[in-house]
Amino acid sequence: MTILITGATGNAGGAVVQSLAAQGIPGRALVRTARELPAGIDPVVGDLNRPDTFVDALAGVSGIFLLSGYERLEELLANAVAAGVRKVVVLSSSSLDGELTNAVAAYHHATEEAVRASGLEWTFLRPNSFMSNTLRWLDQLRTGDEVRVQFPDVPVSTIHPRDIADVAVRALQGERDSEVLRLTGPVALTPVEQVAILADGLGRSLKAYPMSRAETHADLHASMPEPYAAAIESFFGDATIDETSVNSTVADVTGHPSRTLQTWVQENRSLFG
Secondary structure (H helix, E strand, C coil): CCEEECCCCCHHHHHHHHHHHHHCCCEEEEECCCCCCCCCEEEEECECCEHHHCHHHHCCCCEEEEECCCCCHHHHHHHHHHHCCCEEEEECCHHHHCCCCCHHHHHHHHHHHHHHHHCCEEEEEEECCEHHHHHHHHHHHHHCCEEEECCCCCCECCECHHHHHHHHHHHHCCCCCCEEEEECCCCCECHHHHHHHHHHHHCCCCEEEECCHHHHHHHHHHHCCHHHHHHHHHHHHCCCCCCCCCCCHHHHHHCCCCCCHHHHHHHCHHHHC
């Protein structure tokens, strides 16, 4: 078994690389430039938007960990079928619990539908927001101890990327075929509570500033294209998706409990300087 990991330098793809390496499963990591990787994981230089740049790397691959929303997806899937790939595990999104027409859900839905139509076996992972999203506060932490938080009263059961990865690896080993898996963390925490956990883990006196809906709206629309800002505002401000509920899927699939935010902070303290 050999797995091709797309998005191998990102939070989820990088975690899949770690999980494969930890279990001694061979992998090929799609990267834009060559880099050092864990033992047993070989770099494949290519561009996910250009499947022709890594078509040869599909030879001998049994499964693909696939990110959503990239160009020429049908070409990539056809190449995978021709190469004898058996399984695709898609990193999809909790946004598909809501309206499929919003900008975020639309590209995840399109990816899922293309994979369904490809004839390949599949598992779709729909995780909650990542614990690594805490890094969005990094610039603020470099300048002081106040952290401005959006949707301060909305609890989210954020998930550790390694839990997503561990579920993905089990699926890539031939489990959970034709299943859609909603993945959550172990407990729902408001952003204010998340800042408190971060403060404790970093040994800093951090204070959360609860942003108003108007402030959040302005901040979102200043930082990303309007359709994506509107989608995020609807998810958390209007509760069009549920990232508050906690389920047991990670434990059911992997046999270990979901990792906590405290664990993620301790593992990543060095990222905060």
